[in-house]
Amino acid sequence: MNPRTKHTTKARGRLRNERGAIIIMVAISLLGLLAFSAFSLDHGIMMTSRAQAQNAADAGAMAAALYLAWDDGTDLAGARAAGVTATQQNLVWGNAPDVLTTDVGTPEPIEREYGARARPSRPHFRR
Numbered sequence: 001m002n003p004r005t006k007h008t009t010k011a012r013g014r015l016r017n018e019r020g021a022i023i024i025m026v027a028i029s030l031l032g033l034l035a036f037s038a039f040s041l042d043h044g045i046m047m048t049s050r051a052q053a054q055n056a057a058d059a060g061a062m063a064a065a066l067y068l069a070w071d072d073g074t075d076l077a078g079a080r081a082a083g084v085t086a087t088q089q090n091l092v093w094g095n096a097p098d099v100l101t102t103d104v105g106t107p108e109p110i111e112r113e114y115g116a117r118a119r120p121s122r123p124h125f126r127r
Contacts, residue, residue: 052092060087060099077101 063086064079072078080101088096 049093052090053097056087056090056092056097059090060084062086 060083064083067075067079067082071082084099084101084103087099090097
């Protein structure tokens with residue numbers, strides 16, 4: 001018997017025992033690939049919904065500010081209602097966001113008393 005054929009027959013016998021091992025490796029690799037794909041898809045959905053919610057909040061803030069600027073500068077309740085209405089018109093994943101009038105903040109009027117020596121601050125410009 002040739003010594004080379006002796007080694008090749010042993011190698012063939014050993015390979016027969018390891019047949020199917022590659023299927024296990026491919027299955028584990030596909031499982032990892034599927035997990036990373038699910039995480040990336042979930043992250044994309046989260047970022048998209050966050051952007052849509054931010055757009056809805058910005059629309060509500062802009063509507064409240066425009067109400068105060070153009071309609072009635074002292075009607076804070078009307079500005080809050082306009083903000084809530086505009087926020088609910090901007091959908092987040094096809095649903096209107098849950099917004100209460102207490103969620104919309106409007107600035108409270110600031111009343112200052114200026115005495116004889118007190119002056120409002122002036123802007124300072126440097127050269």
